[in-house]
């Protein structure tokens with residue numbers, strides 16, 4: 001253990017080592033990372049780190065060409081065939097693309113100059129026509145169609161031999177299984193399988209909620225999904241596809257199509273039903289390449305999927321043939337990158353943030369790092385379980401990801417030094433690495449979730465089966481104040497007209513309102529003092545506030561924004577207990593007596609009303625004049641529909657959806673959102689859609705508004 005540490009802190013011995021030893025060490029390191037990336041679909045270092053070492057190896061090999069061997073990662077396409085998947089020999093090899101790492105405009109100029117030189121053009125010759133495309137961050141796929149039917153889908157593998165993943169690729173809706181008439185009898189379409197960012201976020205969110213493993217990035221998630229043995233798993237992970245090239249195709253001599261340009265070929269693929277990215281365009285000369293790079297770069301965050309750069313391809317297929325190939329890449333194409341979306345940096349500390357709904361999120365304070373085009377100093381760690389699962393500690397080197405306008409997150413820790421020194425030491429000489437964590441045998445967490453909310457000091461709790469911790473401060477917590485006020489003012493709660501987003505922001509930011517009762521202490525002067533607030537609208541707000549004081553117990557309870565207490569539960573509680581005081585004083589056991597109130601809701605309600613400051617808020621609201629008729633338990637409407645479940649759909653002729661719902665609930669019915677076998681009635685109005693169809697399919701009785709009213713009057717169905 002200590003030996004490894006000493007090796008690391010010693011002045012990099014590899015720098016003075018023989019070039020041959022260093023080259024060997026770099027190759028081992030790259031092969032190790034490539035194995036994790038391509039074979040296990042679990043990269044342990046950011047691409048930027050892999051690329052840095054790759055370039056270091058390229059530079060060393062360039063200085064010592066005699067040391068280049070054909071098995072060097074710089075000389076071949078890396079990949080593997082997973083056990084359990086059949087291997088497929090590609091009719092036309094699937095290559096890599098040379099990367100122009102210079103992210104500035106000069107990257108495009110350098111490529112154009114190289115192409116012109118290799119074609120032997122002089123300055124007076126016309127500009128070259130290129131096709132510029134986004135570089136999708138997914139994995140390459142070859143789709144083989146015979147007589148218009150998809151017969152095989154294969155991964156790139158090592159470029160010569162890939163994996164047969166036909167069973168999984170069939171689950172991707174964007175990939176046509178049959179093609180229109182007139183396509184050549186043999187057609188291999190090459191393109192990228194990827195996962196859209198929203199699909200990726202939803203997948204990870206689901207995994208987090210279920211305590212499952214989360215994926216590092218969409219590329220990794222897509223690669224893992226494609227390489228499953230069980231296509232049922234792939235089907236649950238939504239994948240997408242873009243076509244960008246051709247493999248084997250029926251030759252013109254046998255009746256195959258004649259394409260003159262790459263662009264023409266892409267347009268044809270599109271007409272055959274393959275998705276081709278909208279950004280793809282022709283660019284003439286270096287100037288237009290530069291413009292494309294900048295234009296796509298500016299819209300990168302807004303794209304629904306990850307790209308790591310753009311690709312320039314010589315448009316003329318004749319010129320492509322003239323330029324030809326190097327060992328692992330064509331000479332007629334280049335990838336021009338953008339700033340990396342994943343970088344390594346150090347966790348300086350872990351703070352917690354309180355969200356608008358009370359959720360407590362641990363946030364890593366980072367040594368500033370440039371990632372996804374901006375300098376990032378904080379990244380979310382999601383929740384305590386994620387920290388533990390990823391094994392993050394304060395002081396660790398971690399991988400931070402920032403893609404799109406999604407908030408930056410910590411996706412994992414850098415591999416410990418023990419791994420690195422083991423893998424890259426050759427004849428006892430380790431290679432210096434700028435990143436990595438001290439070796440540790442067991443993970444001892446050094447972050448603790450605070451017991452009290454850092455904003456308001458209320459108890460922090462985590463409910464059973466929940467991954468997130470929450471502040472119980474509710475109304476009392478400044479972090480939750482805006483959300484709480486908006487909820488209180490909502491139409492179905494206290495119904496305070498005119499108290500919307502903007503006004504609440506202004507009032508809370510100006511510190512005019514700190515608690516709900518402050519609303520009822522608002523005066524004309526403080527309202528008019530707000531920017532853009534005319535006297536007339538200020539008076540309207542005050543009138544709305546005054547009007548809202550006369551309310552009902554369910555509305556008031558719902559308005560308090562108690563966790564798990566929706567309108568229906570608020571009504572159940574009011575019906576069961578009759579008075580607010582009875583609810584506030586109820587024990588967990590008593591609360592459990594209420595229709596539809598389970599242990600989680602009962603406990604959460606009890607905790608809420610145990611906090612003295614929550615009771616204080618309620619008292620103050622009453623003191624401000626908020627009132628409701630209490631003790632109406634006995635006078636409630638007859639429970640004609642007790643035990644029945646009703647679904648409302650479409651627009652009713654006279655009643656609003658809310659009013660119909662209130663009436664049904666008052667009669668004891670449960671109003672549900674979706675139709676099932678258990679649904680007692682569906683009340684359908686105009687433009688009722690799939691719910692009506694479902695009801696008819698299941699034989700659930702369907703009523704119109706008149707039928708519903710009849711039912712409520714006790715005469716119906």
Ligand SMILES: NC(=O)c1ccc[n+]([C@@H]2O[C@H](COP(=O)([O-])OP(=O)(O)OC[C@H]3O[C@@H](n4cnc5c(N)ncnc54)[C@H](O)[C@@H]3O)[C@@H](O)[C@H]2O)c1
Nearest residue numbers: 033034037043045046047050096097133135136139140244
């Ligand atoms: N993090 C790690 O441990 C690790 C390990 C190995 C490799 N890598 C990463 O893998 C990449 C190197 O892989 P590579 O050699 O396959 O090159 P590459 O992935 O950078 O480029 C070639 C690939 O680009 C894709 N592509 C996307 N859009 C395209 C378009 N419009 N036209 C044509 N092709 C398009 C194709 O799939 C093609 O196979 C680097 O980004 C490297 O950082 C990372």
Ligand SMILES: [Zn+2]
Nearest residue numbers: 453471473477
């Ligand atoms: Zn709080």
